[in-house]
Amino acid sequence: MSKFIAKRILSVVPVLLVVSIVIFSLVHLVPGDPAAAMLGDLATEQDIAALRTRMGLDQPLARQYFIWVGNLLRGDFGVSVVNNETVASMIISHIKPTISLAIYSLCIAACIAVPLGMIAAKNKGSAADHAVTAVSLAGISLPSFLLGLFLMLLFGVKLRLFPVSGYKGLEEGLGAHLKSLTLPAIALGFMNAALMMRMTRASMLEVLGSDYIKMARAKGVREFSLMAKHALKNTLVTLITVFGQSIIQALSGAAVVESMFAIPGLGQLMVNSIGRRDYYVIQTIVLLIAVFNVLVNMVVDILYGCVDPRVRVN
Amino acid sequence: MREGAIPIGLSYVSDGPDEMEQLRKSLEKEQRRIQIRRFTKNRGSVFGLAVVTVMVMLAVLAPLICRYDPLALDTVNRLKGSSAEHWFGTDSMGRDVFARVLYGARISLTVGFLVGITTGFLGVLIGLYATTNKVADNILMRICDGLKAIPSTLLAITLMTVLGADIKNVIISLVVVSVPGMARLARGQAMVVKEQTYIESMKCLGAGKTRILWKHIAPNIISPVIVQVTFVFASSIITEAALSFLGAGVPAPAPSWGNILNEGKGVIYTAWWLVLYPGAFTALTVLGLNLLGDGIRDFIDPMSN
Numbered sequence: 376m377s378k379f380i381a382k383r384i385l386s387v388v389p390v391l392l393v394v395s396i397v398i399f400s401l402v403h404l405v406p407g408d409p410a411a412a413m414l415g416d417l418a419t420e421q422d423i424a425a426l427r428t429r430m431g432l433d434q435p436l437a438r439q440y441f442i443w444v445g446n447l448l449r450g451d452f453g454v455s456v457v458n459n460e461t462v463a464s465m466i467i468s469h470i471k472p473t474i475s476l477a478i479y480s481l482c483i484a485a486c487i488a489v490p491l492g493m494i495a496a497k498n499k500g501s502a503a504d505h506a507v508t509a510v511s512l513a514g515i516s517l518p519s520f521l522l523g524l525f526l527m528l529l530f531g532v533k534l535r536l537f538p539v540s541g542y543k544g545l546e547e548g549l550g551a552h553l554k555s556l557t558l559p560a561i562a563l564g565f566m567n568a569a570l571m572m573r574m575t576r577a578s579m580l581e582v583l584g585s586d587y588i589k590m591a592r593a594k595g596v597r598e599f600s601l602m603a604k605h606a607l608k609n610t611l612v613t614l615i616t617v618f619g620q621s622i623i624q625a626l627s628g629a630a631v632v633e634s635m636f637a638i639p640g641l642g643q644l645m646v647n648s649i650g651r652r653d654y655y656v657i658q659t660i661v662l663l664i665a666v667f668n669v670l671v672n673m674v675v676d677i678l679y680g681c682v683d684p685r686v687r688v689n
Numbered sequence: 690m691r692e693g694a695i696p697i698g699l700s701y702v703s704d705g706p707d708e709m710e711q712l713r714k715s716l717e718k719e720q721r722r723i724q725i726r727r728f729t730k731n732r733g734s735v736f737g738l739a740v741v742t743v744m745v746m747l748a749v750l751a752p753l754i755c756r757y758d759p760l761a762l763d764t765v766n767r768l769k770g771s772s773a774e775h776w777f778g779t780d781s782m783g784r785d786v787f788a789r790v791l792y793g794a795r796i797s798l799t800v801g802f803l804v805g806i807t808t809g810f811l812g813v814l815i816g817l818y819a820t821t822n823k824v825a826d827n828i829l830m831r832i833c834d835g836l837k838a839i840p841s842t843l844l845a846i847t848l849m850t851v852l853g854a855d856i857k858n859v860i861i862s863l864v865v866v867s868v869p870g871m872a873r874l875a876r877g878q879a880m881v882v883k884e885q886t887y888i889e890s891m892k893c894l895g896a897g898k899t900r901i902l903w904k905h906i907a908p909n910i911i912s913p914v915i916v917q918v919t920f921v922f923a924s925s926i927i928t929e930a931a932l933s934f935l936g937a938g939v940p941a942p943a944p945s946w947g948n949i950l951n952e953g954k955g956v957i958y959t960a961w962w963l964v965l966y967p968g969a970f971t972a973l974t975v976l977g978l979n980l981l982g983d984g985i986r987d988f989i990d991p992m993s994n
Contacts, residue, residue, distance in 0.1 A: 393835025404851045512733075516976035518927040520934055524950060524957075524964050532958055539957065627840030631931050635954065645843075649850045649937050661847050665839040672838075 379680050379687045387673050391666065395447075398662045399440050402654045408432075413456045413652050426456065447662075453655040457648075462659045465644060472542060472556075473633070473640035477625040479556050480564035484621060488568040489614070492575025493602060496583060507572055514569020520631040523562035527635075530558060540637035559636040563628050567621035571614070578613040582606045612683050619675035623668045724988050734984020740977030744970075748794035757785035759792040759944045771962055778962040780952060789944035790967050796856070796945040797971070800929045801978075803860050805922035808867040809914055815868070816875025816910070817902045820883055830876065833869035841866040845928050849937040856939050859929055866928070867921045874917055878910035912989040919982035923975045930971050946971045 405412050410426040431439050446453070452462035495507035531539035537558045543551040582588065583606060591605050626641075633642035641660055648656040680687045729735055747754065763783030771778045777786035815833075819826040836844070848862035882888065883906060891901050926946075932938030933947025934954075941948060946967045953963030 389831050390834050390838055393831050394838050397832075397835055397839065398847075401847055401851055404848075406853070512979065513976070516923070516979050517972050518931060518975075520931050521950075521968050521972055524954065524968055527954075527957055528961055528964055532961065623840055627843050630842060630846060631935060634935065645846070646935050649846065649935065652850070654850070657847055657850055661839060661843045664843060668840065669838050 376680065376687060380677055383673055383676050383680075387669055390669050394665045394669065395444060395662070396440070398658055398665065399443055402658060403436070405654070409654065413654060415652070429454075452659040455653050455656055457651050457653050462655050465656060466641065466659065466663070469639060469641050469644045471544070471640075472638050473626065473629050473642060475545065475552065476556055476559060476563065476629060476633070476638065476640060477622065479553065480560040480625050481567070481618075481621055483560055484564035484568040484571055485618070487564075488571035489575050492572040493579055493607070495572070496576045496579035497602065499580060504576075507576065511569040511572045511576075514565050514572075517565065519562045519566055519628045520635060522565050523559060523632050523635050526558045526562055542636070542638045556638070559632045559638060563625055563632050566628070567617075567624055571617050571621065574613050574617045575610060578610040579606060582609045585609075612679060615675055615678050615682065619671045622671055623664070626664050626667070728984050728988045731984055731987060733980045734987065737977045737980025737982075737984055740973055741981055744794055744974050744977065745798065747791050748798050751788070751791040751795060755785070755788035755791055757788045759784060759788040760942060761785070770960075777966045778960065780949070780960070780963055781956055786949070786962060786966060789949055790946070790970055793944040793946045793949060793967060794970065794974075796939060796943065797926050797929060797947075797974070800856065800860055800863070800939075800945075801922045801926040804863040804867060804925040805918040807860070807864050808871050808921050809918040811864065811868050812871025812917075813875045813907060813910070813914055815872040816877075816879050817906060819872070819876045820879045820906075821898065821902070826876070829872065833872050836865070836869040837873075841924075842928060842931060845932060846935065846937055849932055854937055854940045856943070859932060859938050862932075863925045863928055867925065871914070871917055871921065875910055875914055878913055879906050882906050882909045916982055916986045916989070919978055919985060923978035923982070926971065926975055926978070 402409055408423070408427070410423050410430060410432060411418065414422055414426060427433055431442055434442070450463060452466070454461050455465060491507050491510075495504040498504055527539050530536045538555055539558075541555060543555040545552045588601065588606060591601055596605065629640060629642035630645050631642070632638075633640045634646040637643070645657055645660045648654075676686075761784060763779065765783065766779050767781055767783045769779045769783075777790060780786055780789070815829055819829045845862045845866050848865060849858060852858040852861065888901060888905060891905055896905070929938055929945065930947035930950065933945045934951045935947075936951060938947050939945040949967040950964060950971075953960065953967070957964055
C-alpha cells in the first residue's frame, strides 16, 4: 500500500512541472510588452521600466521561471499592479465565499444525485428512470451561467424568493448566508448533479446485476439495507471519482457564477482582474486551482486504492 | 476426357465478379439501412439532428429572415417587449433582439464548428505522430496532461486576457483548451490499431511510415474522433458564450449569444426577453449537438452502448 501511495505521489511531479511552465508562459504570450500592457496607456516610460525590473522581465527567461517558482514555494505570489496589495492577501480575503459556495453546491448535488441515481437504477425502464436520464442530459447541456440566469429570472425576478445579488457573509447568520448562496449553488451544482446521477445509475445497474446481490436477496436481506449497505458500497469507487471532478468543476465554474451573482469570491476577483489586466492575480488563481486539481486527482486515486484493493496491483 | 464440371465451374467463375459485386452492394445497402434505423430508432438523436439543422438554416438564412440589421440603433424603441414588429423585443439601444439572436447563431456556430474541426485535425495529427516515437510521445502526453490539469474555462479566460478580446483569439483559446483531450483520445485509439495484423502486413509490403499513418491508421480511428468533435463543438459554444458573457470573448457590438446575455443580465428586472431568448437558443443548440453526438456514436459503433 505505501509503495502504491509513494508511486502515485511521485507521478504528480511531472504534471506540476508542466502546469507551472504553461502558466508561467501565459504572461509572456502578451503581444508586446507585458509591463506596458498592465500599466495601460497613461503610464510613463519610467513606470514601465520600473515594473519591468520588478517583474524581472529584464532577466533571461529560464532564470525568470526559477525565480518565480522559488517565490511561489515561499508563498510569495507577487504584487497586484492595481492597488499594490500582495496577491496572497487578496486571495485570502476572497477565498471564504468561494469555499462556502463550493461546499454548498456539492452538498446539493450529492444529496439530489445519489438517491435519484439509485432509484433510477432500481426501477430501470420506469418513468422515474426516464425522468432521471432526461434531467441528467439537460444538466450536461445547461452550463452553469445559463442556468444561473434562468434561475435569476424565475426565482429572483418573477417569484422574488431569493436575492439576485447581495452576498451575506457567515458572520450575518447561517440562514442569511445560505439564502444568498442558494441560487448560485444550484446553478453551480446542477451540472455536477447530472454527472453524478448518470454515474450512480450506471454503476448501480452494474452492481445490482451481480451475483452477490442476488445472493444477499436470496438470504432475505431487506431491500433498503440491500441498496444502502451492499450495493452503495460497491459504487463508491465511481462516486469518489465523480466527486473529485465535481470539486474542481465547482471551483472553476465559480468564475462565471460568482461574478454573475456578485459574490466577492475568487471567481469574481479573477473576472474583475481581466479588465484591469492584472495578470499576476489571474495567473495565481489559475495556478492554485490547477495544483489543487492535480492534488485532488492524486487523493482520488489513492482513495481508489483504499476502497478497491484490485487497483493497487496495477 | 474433359470433365463436365469445368465449364460449369468456369461459367460460375466468369459471372462471379458480377454476382459478388451485387452481393457486396446489397450487403452494404442492408448495413446502411440497419445503421439508419439504429439512428432513427433513437428519438433523441433525430431530435438533435433536427435542432442542429434548424439552427444552421436560421444562421445561414439570417439576412433573408430578419427585417432588421442586428447593429441598427433605434433610440426611440428601447427595451420594448416582443411585438409583431420585434418578435423578441428590443435591447437597451433599440436593436432588434430577434436579428441579434439569429446573427448570434452565425458567430456561435462558426466558432464552435471551426474549433471542432481544427481540434479534430490537430488532435489526430498529434495523436498519430505520438505513436511513432517514444520520446516525442512522452513529451507530448506530459504536455497534454499538464494542460488538462488546468480547468478549461479558466485556461480559456486566461488565454483571452493575455491575447485580447477578438473572435480569432476566441477560436485559438478554445482550440488550445480542447486539443489535449482529442490528442489523448486519438493516441489511445492509434496505439490499439497500430498493433493489428493488417498494419504489420502493410509494413511487410514495404509501405512508408506516412502512408501507414494516414492511409491505414487514420481511417480506423476516425469514428471516435468524429463523435468527440461533436462534443467539442457543443462545449465550445458553451465556453464562447461564457467568455463573451464575461466580456472576454467576441468584442461588444457584434452579436454573439454570450454578448446578448451579458447585456441582458444588467437589465434582467425590466427586459427578461434579453436573457430568455439567447439563453434558450444556446441551451437548445448545445442539447441538440450532444444528442446528435450520441446518435452518431450509435450509428458508427453499436457496441458502445
